[in-house]
Amino acid sequence: MAFLCWFSLCLVGFLYRTHLIVAQYDDRSTMLALKKELEVSGWGANDSDHCSWTGVQCSSSLSMVEKLDLSHHELQGNVTLVSGLKALKWLDLSFNDFHGPIPPAFGNLSELEFLDLSWNKFQSSIPPELGSIRNLRSLNLSYNWLTGRVPDELQGLESIHDLQISGNRFNGSIPHWVGNLSNLRVFTAYENELNGKIPENLGSVSDLQLLNLHSNQLEGHIPNSIFASGKLEVLVLTMNKLTGNLPESVGNCKGLSSIRIGNNMLLGSIPKAIGNISGLTYFEADNNNLSGEIVVEFSQCSNLTLLNLASNGFTGTIPPELGELMNLQELIISENGLFGEIPKSIIRCRNLNKLDLSNNRFNGTIPEDLCNAPRLQFLLLSQNSLRGEIPHEIGNCAKLLELQMGSNDLTGTIPPEIGWIKNLQIALNLSFNHLHGTIPSELGKLDKLVSLDVSNNQLSGSIPSALRGMMSLIEVNFSNNIFSGQVPIFGPFQKSSKSSFAGNKGLCGEPLSSSCGNSFDPDHGGYHHKVSYRIILAVIGSGLAVFISVTVIVLLFMMREKQEKAAKDVDITEDGATNPPVIIAGNIFVENLRQAIDFDAAVQATLKESNKLSTGTFSTVYKAVMPSGMILSVKRLKSMDRTIIHYQSKMIRELERLGKLYHDNLMRPIGFIIYEDLVLLLHDYLPNGTLTQLLHDFPMKTEYEPDWRTRLSIAIGVAEGLDFLHHVAIIHLDISSGNILLDANSKPLVGEIEISKLLDPSRGTASISAVAGSFGYIPPEYAYTMQVTAPGNVYSYGVVLLEILTTRLPVDEAFGEGIDLVKWVRGAPARGETPEQILDARLSTVSFAWRREMLAVLKVALLCTDSTPAKRPKMKAVVEMLQEIKQS
Ligand SMILES: *[C@@H]1O[C@H](CO)[C@@H](O)[C@H](O)[C@H]1NC(C)=O
Ligand SMILES: *[C@@H]1O[C@H](CO)[C@@H](O)[C@H](O)[C@H]1NC(C)=O
Ligand SMILES: *[C@@H]1O[C@H](CO)[C@@H](O)[C@H](O)[C@H]1NC(C)=O
Ligand SMILES: *[C@@H]1O[C@H](CO)[C@@H](O)[C@H](O)[C@H]1NC(C)=O
Ligand SMILES: *[C@@H]1O[C@H](CO)[C@@H](O)[C@H](O)[C@H]1NC(C)=O
Ligand SMILES: *[C@@H]1O[C@H](CO)[C@@H](O)[C@H](O)[C@H]1NC(C)=O
Ligand SMILES: *[C@@H]1O[C@H](CO)[C@@H](O)[C@H](O)[C@H]1NC(C)=O
Ligand SMILES: *[C@@H]1O[C@H](CO)[C@@H](O)[C@H](O)[C@H]1NC(C)=O
Numbered sequence: 001m002a003f004l005c006w007f008s009l010c011l012v013g014f015l016y017r018t019h020l021i022v023a024q025y026d027d028r029s030t031m032l033a034l035k036k037e038l039e040v041s042g043w044g045a046n047d048s049d050h051c052s053w054t055g056v057q058c059s060s061s062l063s064m065v066e067k068l069d070l071s072h073h074e075l076q077g078n079v080t081l082v083s084g085l086k087a088l089k090w091l092d093l094s095f096n097d098f099h100g101p102i103p104p105a106f107g108n109l110s111e112l113e114f115l116d117l118s119w120n121k122f123q124s125s126i127p128p129e130l131g132s133i134r135n136l137r138s139l140n141l142s143y144n145w146l147t148g149r150v151p152d153e154l155q156g157l158e159s160i161h162d163l164q165i166s167g168n169r170f171n172g173s174i175p176h177w178v179g180n181l182s183n184l185r186v187f188t189a190y191e192n193e194l195n196g197k198i199p200e201n202l203g204s205v206s207d208l209q210l211l212n213l214h215s216n217q218l219e220g221h222i223p224n225s226i227f228a229s230g231k232l233e234v235l236v237l238t239m240n241k242l243t244g245n246l247p248e249s250v251g252n253c254k255g256l257s258s259i260r261i262g263n264n265m266l267l268g269s270i271p272k273a274i275g276n277i278s279g280l281t282y283f284e285a286d287n288n289n290l291s292g293e294i295v296v297e298f299s300q301c302s303n304l305t306l307l308n309l310a311s312n313g314f315t316g317t318i319p320p321e322l323g324e325l326m327n328l329q330e331l332i333i334s335e336n337g338l339f340g341e342i343p344k345s346i347i348r349c350r351n352l353n354k355l356d357l358s359n360n361r362f363n364g365t366i367p368e369d370l371c372n373a374p375r376l377q378f379l380l381l382s383q384n385s386l387r388g389e390i391p392h393e394i395g396n397c398a399k400l401l402e403l404q405m406g407s408n409d410l411t412g413t414i415p416p417e418i419g420w421i422k423n424l425q426i427a428l429n430l431s432f433n434h435l436h437g438t439i440p441s442e443l444g445k446l447d448k449l450v451s452l453d454v455s456n457n458q459l460s461g462s463i464p465s466a467l468r469g470m471m472s473l474i475e476v477n478f479s480n481n482i483f484s485g486q487v488p489i490f491g492p493f494q495k496s497s498k499s500s501f502a503g504n505k506g507l508c509g510e511p512l513s514s515s516c517g518n519s520f521d522p523d524h525g526g527y528h529h530k531v532s533y534r535i536i537l538a539v540i541g542s543g544l545a546v547f548i549s550v551t552v553i554v555l556l557f558m559m560r561e562k563q564e565k566a567a568k569d570v571d572i573t574e575d576g577a578t579n580p581p582v583i584i585a586g587n588i589f590v591e592n593l594r595q596a597i598d599f600d601a602a603v604q605a606t607l608k609e610s611n612k613l614s615t616g617t618f619s620t621v622y623k624a625v626m627p628s629g630m631i632l633s634v635k636r637l638k639s640m641d642r643t644i645i646h647y648q649s650k651m652i653r654e655l656e657r658l659g660k661l662y663h664d665n666l667m668r669p670i671g672f673i674i675y676e677d678l679v680l681l682l683h684d685y686l687p688n689g690t691l692t693q694l695l696h697d698f699p700m701k702t703e704y705e706p707d708w709r710t711r712l713s714i715a716i717g718v719a720e721g722l723d724f725l726h727h728v729a730i731i732h733l734d735i736s737s738g739n740i741l742l743d744a745n746s747k748p749l750v751g752e753i754e755i756s757k758l759l760d761p762s763r764g765t766a767s768i769s770a771v772a773g774s775f776g777y778i779p780p781e782y783a784y785t786m787q788v789t790a791p792g793n794v795y796s797y798g799v800v801l802l803e804i805l806t807t808r809l810p811v812d813e814a815f816g817e818g819i820d821l822v823k824w825v826r827g828a829p830a831r832g833e834t835p836e837q838i839l840d841a842r843l844s845t846v847s848f849a850w851r852r853e854m855l856a857v858l859k860v861a862l863l864c865t866d867s868t869p870a871k872r873p874k875m876k877a878v879v880e881m882l883q884e885i886k887q888s
């Protein structure tokens with residue numbers, strides 16, 4: 001007996017071992033074949049130990065592959081082989097370059113729980129075989145080139161928690177069985193071509209938390225079922241063709257933080273139950289046919305940050321109770337039928353950043369203390385029936401970027417205090433009112449203002465010559481008033497069309513055809529002097545002082561900085577003494593750096609001005625030496641936008657995603673720290689400085705080594721980095737040579753890529769606004785569209801190319817008034833200059849080969865900086881053109 005027992009045990013043991021060996025052998029050969037097929041960099045030389053290869057995890061007892069993470073490896077090839085790894089539980093192939101259909105053989109991976117194929121180029125329809133992976137909990141097929149209907153076989157995925165199929169070209173309707181998946185928590189299918197209705201039972205048997213279906217062609221109404229469990233946290237249905245009401249049952253979802261249902265055909269009023277959603281932060285329902293009054297219940301949503309009801313049929317008045325919303329940043333209710341007063345209580349919204357009441361029937365006066373809302377940047381009141389005078393207190397709106405008051409019934413004079421709003425830059429529009437009196441010369445202080453419109457009033461007197469201080473003007477309109485005298489001789493005025501000054505009987509001089517006879521302009525002599533001083537001010541204001549080498553300017557700048565610093569230092573020491581910074585959150589994305597980085601040391605480094613490395617449009621960068629000896633670059637965001645904090649978890653996810661965005665030419669974050677209301681981003685410290693320094697700092701050095709080939713490699717590297725960003729649908733908000741860092745081998749890394757993600761926490765049609773870019777790099781269309789686009793990025797890149805070719809700054813007084821680098825280069829033929837006079841002669845005269853290449857790159861730069869966005873090449877084409885120049 002004993003012997004038999006022993007024998008059978010032995011036999012079992014023997015069989016088991018054989019199985020083990022066979023299995024191990026199987027996975028090893030599969031992995032070797034896979035290594036050969038995909039050429040994975042970083043898969044080791046030791047063929048006998050596939051379990052130690054990067055991204056591979058095996059079961060602890062048997063050496064079978066359980067987890068395979070090949071994300072971000074730029075891989076292509078045939079991945080069918082993976083289906084041979086029978087024990088696989090986790091497969092992540094996201095962010096690669098895989099083409100062709102998804103292998104049906106993946107359906108045989110019966111142990112699989114997590115499958116991420118997002119951000120590839122998988123084509124054709126979803127193989128029905130995937131429906132047989134019974135254990136699958138998470139399926140992500142987002143951002144591929146998949147087409148057709150979602151196959152019914154997928155209803156076999158009974159365990160599915162997270163189902164993401166966004167950013168493809170799926171058509172047909174959302175299958176009804178999605179509503180029968182009892183474990184579904186996250187369902188996203190945005191940016192597809194789905195039509196038909198949202199399934200009536202979606203969410204009825206599961207605790208749905210996130211539903212995002214924006215940008216499809218969905219019809220019918222919003223089903224009650226999605227609110228049934230009360231667990232919904234995020235609802236995004238923007239840009240569809242939905243009809244019907246927002247159901248009353250939405251009030252069940254106390255934890256719903258974001259409701260975005262704009263750009264549909266929704267009807268009816270907002271249910272009062274909206275007040276039951278205590279966690280609501282973001283409510284966007286613009287461009288629908290909603291009606292009724294703005295329900296007072298919104299005032300119970302104490303976390304509400306954005307309320308956008310624009311372009312609907314709302315009537316009645318603004319409930320004064322909205323003033324209780326201490327977190328409200330944007331109140332956008334333009335294009336409705338609202339009337340009455342602007343409630344004074346609105347000023348209590350301490351965080352109000354944008355107030356857009358335009359295009360309604362408001363018929364009260366402008367509250368005097370409106371500007372007590374300390375963060376107000378956008379005050380948009382045009383096209384109403386507002387009465388009374390513009391209060392002098394408007395000058396207290398120190399943060400204002402845009403002031404629109406056109407087409408109202410305003411009377412009185414223009415308060416000179418408007419001139420004190422130093423930040424005003426997008427527009428000042430007072431047109432079509434009943435204003436009289438003269439234009440205050442104080443307006444000349446608005447040196448960042450792009451558009452000024454005072455047309456169609458009863459303004460009189462001469463146009464003050466002090467308006468020449470408005471160095472950034474592009475558009476002006478003084479028409480249909482009773483101005484007299486000469487139009488000041490000033491670029492932006494002279495370049496305007498006649499119609500900008502028409503309808504003023506007493507005006508004369510260019511650009512009007514009536515000349516002023518022999519009258520003369522008293523200020524003319526001191527003009528150039530004055531202009532150059534103003535340019536300096538404008539440049540400093542735009543945060544560009546870093547680029548300027550003229551000593552006087554640097555001194556001016558330093559004095560200003562010193563004063564600001566003195567003020568800031570006091571703040572900091574007071575703060576520091578009473579309560580040291582409390583770190584709220586932080587993480588390091590790179591495992592093996594966790595030990596080396598100390599959060600407190602990083603925070604402390606930003607409190608010392610001597611650590612400051614640079615200041616950009618959106619951030620200040622400090623050098624931080626860790627106790628471990630590691631040196632970091634710590635970027636402190638200028639968080640005027642407190643949404644960043646509101647969307648903390650969203651932001652952290654974005655950062656982690658960016659942290660994984662591997663590209664040789666991108667500077668990705670290695671971690672972050674949030675303390676108080678500040679965000680610090682951690683990066684590797686690159687001691688070689690920026691492209692700006694390489695190009696423009698060498699007069700300081702004793703000798704300069706001309707090296708065109710290095711510059712060309714840098715140009716190509718930057719283009720590749722940007723091409724990659726566009727490939728993953730990220731638009732850079734601030735391309736400039738100052739944001740391009742160089743490593744020890746002069747390899748360029750594009751920085752500030754986080755900004756685009758952090759300033760738009762909600763993706764898609766969000767209206768959180770920000771002014772973007774550095775002076776001289778901003779595409780011309782931006783002044784009108786206020787949107788940074790991929791072609792806009794190409795323009796800014798073109799400016800960087802010109803900088804590399806000419807070794808000139810993007811803005812330089814030497815170009816002449818109102819002329820930037822792009823205009824200077826484009827104007828060369830007209831000035832009778834040859835391209836050689838434009839290119840940096842220290843490079844172009846070294847050899848014929850270099851000269852030929854530089855001329856070819858110049859052509860690319862001119863294509864990139866075409867004033868028509870549609871004519872500019874794509875970043876991908878730019879890379880190809882430059883590669884070709886380098887190789888020929
Ligand atoms: C390869 O890996 C195996 C198993 O871990 C190990 O025994 C062997 O020493 C390694 N060979 C080399 C050359 O590193
Ligand atoms: C990929 O490889 C499998 C075998 O491993 C083969 O059957 C299939 O046809 C290949 N697919 C492509 C697109 O080459
Ligand atoms: C799945 O596995 C079965 C049995 O091993 C095999 O017959 C079938 O061909 C496989 N399917 C695919 C699509 O590879
Ligand atoms: C794909 O979706 C899964 C589940 O929602 C998620 O965990 C994963 O991070 C997503 N992948 C990417 C690249 O976003
Ligand atoms: C859905 O997409 C497929 C593949 O692109 C196409 O053949 C089919 O005509 C489309 N169906 C509809 C209804 O648009
Ligand atoms: C969903 O479940 C319900 C109830 O169990 C059933 O009647 C219905 O047929 C199912 N729908 C689909 C599409 O499977
Ligand atoms: C909202 O709350 C009120 C009382 O707080 C309650 O009577 C009402 O039923 C709730 N509505 C919904 C839709 O939850
Ligand atoms: C408001 O937001 C804060 C911070 O995100 C959060 O702690 C709090 O619970 C929210 N309030 C409600 C009522 O949801």
Ligand SMILES: *[C@@H]1O[C@H](CO)[C@@H](O)[C@H](O)[C@H]1NC(C)=O
Pocket residue numbers: 339340363364
């Ligand atoms: C404002 O308009 C409303 C509605 O048209 C009207 O009832 C009210 O009298 C007006 N108020 C003033 C002060 O004109």
